[in-house]
Every structure is written in structure tokens, then in C-alpha cells.
Amino acid sequence: MWRRIKKGLEVRIGLEDLVNTKLKRYTVPRNTNIFYTLGGVALAAFIIQALTGFFLLIYYVPHSDHAFRSVQQIMTSVPFGWLFRLMHVVGANLIVAVVFLHMLSVFFMGSYKKPRELTWIAGWLMLLVVLTFSLSGNLLPWSQLSYWTTTVVTAMPTAFPYVGDYIANVLRGGEFVSGVTLNRFFALHVALLPPVFVLFLVVHIFLIRRIGLSSPPFGEQTAGSGEWNEYRHVSYPDGYSFYPYFVLKELYMVLAYLVVMFFVITFVPTLFLPQGANIPADPLKTPAYIKPQWYFLAPYQMLKLIPNKFLGISIQLLLLAMFILWPFFDTGRERNILKRPLLLVAFLASLLLWIVLTVWGRTS
Amino acid sequence: MKRRKFLKSLLALLGSTTLVSFAYPLVRFIAPPSKKAEVKRLSLSKGDIPAGEAREVVFNNTPAIVINRPGKGYIALSKVCTHLGCLVEFNKEKARLICPCHAGEFSLDGKVLSGPPPKPLTEFPLRVEGESIIIG
Ligand code: HEM
Ligand code: FES
Numbered sequence: 001m002w003r004r005i006k007k008g009l010e011v012r013i014g015l016e017d018l019v020n021t022k023l024k025r026y027t028v029p030r031n032t033n034i035f036y037t038l039g040g041v042a043l044a045a046f047i048i049q050a051l052t053g054f055f056l057l058i059y060y061v062p063h064s065d066h067a068f069r070s071v072q073q074i075m076t077s078v079p080f081g082w083l084f085r086l087m088h089v090v091g092a093n094l095i096v097a098v099v100f101l102h103m104l105s106v107f108f109m110g111s112y113k114k115p116r117e118l119t120w121i122a123g124w125l126m127l128l129v130v131l132t133f134s135l136s137g138n139l140l141p142w143s144q145l146s147y148w149t150t151t152v153v154t155a156m157p158t159a160f161p162y163v164g165d166y167i168a169n170v171l172r173g174g175e176f177v178s179g180v181t182l183n184r185f186f187a188l189h190v191a192l193l194p195p196v197f198v199l200f201l202v203v204h205i206f207l208i209r210r211i212g213l214s215s216p217p218f219g220e221q222t223a224g225s226g227e228w229n230e231y232r233h234v235s236y237p238d239g240y241s242f243y244p245y246f247v248l249k250e251l252y253m254v255l256a257y258l259v260v261m262f263f264v265i266t267f268v269p270t271l272f273l274p275q276g277a278n279i280p281a282d283p284l285k286t287p288a289y290i291k292p293q294w295y296f297l298a299p300y301q302m303l304k305l306i307p308n309k310f311l312g313i314s315i316q317l318l319l320l321a322m323f324i325l326w327p328f329f330d331t332g333r334e335r336n337i338l339k340r341p342l343l344l345v346a347f348l349a350s351l352l353l354w355i356v357l358t359v360w361g362r363t364s
Numbered sequence: 365m366k367r368r369k370f371l372k373s374l375l376a377l378l379g380s381t382t383l384v385s386f387a388y389p390l391v392r393f394i395a396p397p398s399k400k401a402e403v404k405r406l407s408l409s410k411g412d413i414p415a416g417e418a419r420e421v422v423f424n425n426t427p428a429i430v431i432n433r434p435g436k437g438y439i440a441l442s443k444v445c446t447h448l449g450c451l452v453e454f455n456k457e458k459a460r461l462i463c464p465c466h467a468g469e470f471s472l473d474g475k476v477l478s479g480p481p482p483k484p485l486t487e488f489p490l491r492v493e494g495e496s497i498i499i500g
Binding site: 154155158166169170283286304309 | 394395396420422425427447448449450451453463464465466467478479480481482
């Protein structure tokens with residue numbers, strides 16, 4: 001049976017040639033390390049979100065009068081509803097961690113440098129989409145946590161004179177967060193963001209395949225270094241085949257991702273569902289314990305520390321723009337960060353600052 | 365060659381007209397309909413708020429608080445923090461309004477005392493008529 005299908009495909013689309021040229025003869029450098037799998041893990045994590053999100057849609061009711069109850073029902077009376085909801089909630093947090101790690105490793109290995117600037121930017125756009133997924137999804141359970149974190153986030157534009165209030169009103173569909181906001185965010189979360197994400201993903205992967213994977217800049221120099229004045233494909237004639245070697249490595253890491261996910265679901269199921277997540281939204285009462293998700297704690301703490309609204313938010317936007325456009329500032333040819341003490345110190349210092357702000361935001 | 369140029373310009377013209385004619389409706393569609401806030405008065409009785417106490421109300425859809433400041437009389441303030449929109453809480457011991465979100469603090473007159481809020485809390489007009497307090 002299987003052989004007949006294979007034969008049929010071979011005759012019609014040249015299956016073997018396709019597999020040979022696109023998967024087997026497509027090679028990755030021999031010195032790829034474990035961090036090269038993180039992009040693939042992020043992709044798998046996204047697919048898990050899409051699937052579990054679809055399952056939740058079957059029972060979720062996108063209306064401010066019913067949303068909270070429908071989510072409680074998914075948790076308590078729908079058979080295995082808790083499983084898919086927790087996978088979606090825990091996955092939403094883990095995917096951010098994976099994408100952060102992917103970005104850090106790409107940065108550390110200098111892979112963002114010419115000719116891969118656009119790959120870096122496409123990656124950043126995906127990160128921004130992931131964060132927007134998180135912000136919009138966060139409102140959907142219509143809990144106290146949902147309501148007040150959304151209030152704060154949608155008020156951010158008001159730091160800017162003239163247009164700020166208008167933008168905030170458009171985001172919320174009114175002066176305050178309300179059922180109108182819920183419907184807007186729902187539409188965003190399930191109908192707009194997924195295709196936008198896939199679009200950036202296609203660009204990201206296209207660029208990676210078109211340019212060729214970079215090799216780690218440590219140890220003896222390999223292909224991809226040197227002057228880059230015209231297009232060429234970076235290939236590794238003596239490298240490992242993408243399939244099966246690299247794909248297997250990726251699969252191991254995807255399974256490791258699932259292990260972490262199910263560990264959290266089994267032993268600390270409320271890790272990402274703090275106090276305010278189990279109380280229905282009350283527009284007349286801001287609870288004292290509202291904290292954003294862990295990956296927004298650093299910017300949150302910064303907002304608290306900078307005693308000026310306009311400055312606090314502008315600095316964050318500037319930092320963001322700097323990170324996104326970093327490959328265009330950092331144009332030197334040296335890719336090995338270990339040979340660039342200044343950058344290494346700046347990198348470690350920023351990382352440390354981020355961790356300190358996060359812990360501080362958590363505990364203060 | 366001339367013909368090709370003509371077709372190109374025509375395409376550009378039609379294309380941009382199509383685009384613009386959808387852009388305007390889209391902006392209008394997404395922006396919330398501006399609704400005039402109907403000013404409705406709200407009245408409370410003086411006995412409801414002893415000196416040093418406060419009472420929460422909703423005034424024209426806005427969560428608000430009426431405070432009886434010892435020695436300074438009544439004041440009606442919006443509870444919406446001017447930083448990022450959380451609702452401030454009345455703290456009787458400290459005689460302050462404190463925002464739970466980023467630790468902004470306001471005096472009972474609505475002035476910013478500390479934290480990131482950029483301007484004072486919105487004050488609503490209030491007057492006392494006999495035994496009642498009228499807001500609006
Ligand atoms: C959910 C989001 C993302 C997915 C699914 C994804 C996926 C991938 C995949 C499959 C690869 C190839 C293998 C590898 O090196 O890991 C890759 C490489 C790369 N990614 Fe991402 N990525 C994402 C986000 C990002 C972000 C946020 C950045 C940086 C801002 C980024 C920058 C890069 C760069 C520069 C490469 C090229 C590395 C090389 O050629 O060696 N990606 N990505
Ligand atoms: S919202 Fe009140 S201090 Fe930030």
C-alpha cells in the first residue's frame with residue numbers, strides 16, 4: 001500500500017528527487033550545536049498552540065457575559081478540557097521562553113550579521129506577533145487578571161500626546177475595556193494573527209534556506225565568513241544531511257519541550273494561572289495583586305521605576321527599535337562575540353539587567 | 365511602448381482608487397462610534413459619608429469616589445489613575461489614594477504625590493445643597 005502511494009507520487013511529482021535535493025543533499029555544518037534546534041522547537045510549539053487553540057474554540061464563548069463561565073466549564077465539565085486548556089496556557093508561556101532562547105543564541109553566534117539581517121527582522125516580527133497573541137489571548141478568559149492587565153496595556157499609547165487617546169480608544173472600542181474589547185481581541189487572536197504569523201514564518205524559513213544556514217563562529221572558520229558583495233548560497237559539502245540527522249536532533253528537542261510542558265501541567269498546574277485568573281472580571285475593582293506575565297515583568301518594573309509616563313514608554317519603544325535594527329548598527333565582520341569584549345560585556349550586562357528587573361518586578 | 369505606459373498608469377490609478385476607497389470605510393469601521401456622554405446628576409445624602417470617609421460611585425460610566433476631607437469638605441474624583449487606567453483605592457490611614465498597579469499615589473485633592481502618573485485625577489463638579497451632595 002505504502003509503496004504504491006510512494007510509486008504514484010514518484011511518477012507524478014518526482015518524490016525521490018525532491019527528498020534528495022531538498023532534504024538529504026541539503027546539509028548543515030558539522031559543528032552545529034544544540035541551539036540550532038531552537039527555531040524548529042519554536043515552530044513545533046506554535047503548531048501545538050494552533051491545535052490546542054482550535055480545540056478550545058469548540059467550547060469557548062466570546063462574549064463578556066459568558067466567556068468566564070465557558071472557560072470554567074472547559075476546566076471542570078468538558079472531558080479533558082483542562083488538558084487542552086493547560087497545554088494552551090503553559091504552551092503560551094513556554095513558546096516565549098523558546099523564542100527568547102532562540103534569539104539569544106542567534107545573537108550570541110553572530111548569525112544576524114550580513115547577509116542575514118532580514119532573517120533577524122522576520123524573526124523579530126514573529127516575536128512581536130507571539131507577544132500580541134499573548135496579550136490578546138490573555139483577555140479572553142475575562143478574569144480579573146485579564147481585565148486589568150488589558151486595561152494597563154491598552155493605556156500605553158496614551159503616553160503620546162494628541163494621537164494617544166485615539167489609539168487607545170480604537171484598541172478598546174471605547175473609553176474603557178469592555179465586551180467590545182473582548183470581541184476585538186478575540187477576532188485578532190483567532191483570525192488575524194495566525195495567518196500573519198505564518199506569513200512571517202514563510203519569509204523567515206525562505207531566507208534561511210535561500211541563504212543557507214550559518215555555522216557557529218567558534219573554532220576554525222568555515223564557509224560564510226569573509227567579504228559578502230554578491231549573492232551566493234552557503235553550503236556545506238562535508239556537512240550532515242538535514243534529513244535524517246538534523247531532523248532527528250530537532251525531534252529530540254521537541255520531545256524535551258513536551259516533557260517540560262507536561263512536567264508543569266502535572267506538578268505546578270497553576271504556575272501560569274495566578275490568583276486573579278480565577279475571579280471573573282470586575283470593572284469597578286482593581287485587585288492589588290495584578291502582575292503581568294513573567295516576560296513582561298522587566299518592562300513593567302521599568303515603568304514603575306521611571307517616574308515619567310512619556311519617558312518610561314518612549315525608552316521601551318526605543319530599546320525595541322534598537323534590538324530590531326541591531327544588524328544594521330553592528331556591521332563589523334567579526335562574528336565571534338568572544339573576540340569582541342565590549343559587545344560581550346554589553347550582552348551579559350543587558351541579560352543580567354533583564355533578569356534583575358524581572359525578579360524585582362515579581363517580588364516588589 | 366506608449367500603450368504599455370498608458371496601461372501602467374491606468375492600473376496605478378485604478379489600484380490606488382480602490383485602495384483608498386476601502387481605507388476610509390475601514391478606519392471608520394474600526395474606530396469606536398463617538399458617543400456623547402449624557403451628563404446625569406448623581407445625588408448622595410451627607411449622612412452617607414462621615415468626615416474622613418469616602419464612598420464609591422459610578423458617575424457617567426466612570427468609576428468615581430466622593431471623599432469627605434476633614435476640614436476641607438467634599439470632593440468627587442474619578443478613580444481612573446492617570447497613569448495607565450487602573451482604579452485607585454482610598455487609603456484611610458495614609459489619607460491618600462493609592463494605585464495598585466504601579467504604586468502611583470495621589471492626595472485626597474487628586475494631586476500626584478509620587479509615582480508615574482503624569483497629572484492629577486479628574487475632578488467632577490460637586491455642590492452641597494442642604495442635606496444632599498450633588499455631583500455633575
Ligand atoms: C516563533 C518564532 C520563530 C520561529 C518558529 C523560528 C524558526 C526558525 C528556524 C526553524 C530556524 C532555522 C534553524 C535554527 O537556526 O534554529 C531559524 C533561524 C534563525 N532565526 Fe528564527 N524563529 C523564530 C523567531 C526568531 C526571532 C525572534 C529571531 C531574532 C530576532 C530569529 C532569528 C533567526 C536567525 C537570524 C536565524 C538564522 C540562523 C542561522 O542561519 O544560523 N528567529 N528560525
Ligand atoms: S496605572 Fe496607576 S500607577 Fe500605573
